[in-house]
Amino acid sequence: MLKLATWNVNSIRIRLPLLEKLAQKENPDIVCLQEVKAKREDFPFEEIKRIGFENIALYSMPGYNGVAILSKLPLYNIRSYHHVGRDDARHISAKIKNVEIHNIYIPAGGDVPDEKTNPSFVHKLDFVEELTEFFEKESDRQKLICGDFNIAPSENDVWSHKALLQTISHTPIEVEKLRMFFEKGRFVDAVRTIFPEPEKIYSWWSYRNPNWQKNDKGRRLDHIWTDKSLAESVRNIKIAKEFRAFERPSDHVPVIADLEI
């Protein structure tokens, strides 16, 4: 059994104590991080190796974004990708055993869901479109893609479908773009396989809501998808909500898959 976690840490340097806690409590073999927010020379390689992840694939930049794959198993064929013509550290892949792992941080998309006035929203939509083309061309070899997709696709992936229809992360145009990506890539939503609709499931709660536990105004932004051949290997999923309540939390929590590979 192989355990894989995906987690938007919102700064790896600030979140090192919680990464260590994740290693102790869940003992994942692979951790896909988004928003590491550190340039390569500031990335805490030694501390992470001490926590137990000997193998690290990193694509980072100063200040923003940044993705990393931490692993107890060897990583092969490490690749990083530019999308929409930008070198902005949002997509890295590596092969573990015979599975290609893609760790992706889709742009947030800014505030206003209007393609005419908000270039960040256009960037987000173009990014998803480019991912769609990228994975459509891919062969049918075993792969898993995960990360912070910044889109909560279903009504049950948000606390209120109605209230969030105009809010970036849940607008119909984004949801449709993600659906196309999902269908053309012939993916399986591993998390929904274990927690079928209509159960409400979230992986993110805003920092701006101090009563986040009580109000529970969450969204499911973090995803684990597999190709169809790997789908049967997903034995269990855990959304580690307790990590939102620890000291100095990220606003995202780890999503963890048990894989029979």
Next chain:
DNA sequence: ATGGCAAATTGAATTTGA
């Protein structure tokens, strides 16, 4: 559709997140 926060960068204010 906002926002009461958080973090990085640059040096108290700005940007980005979603």
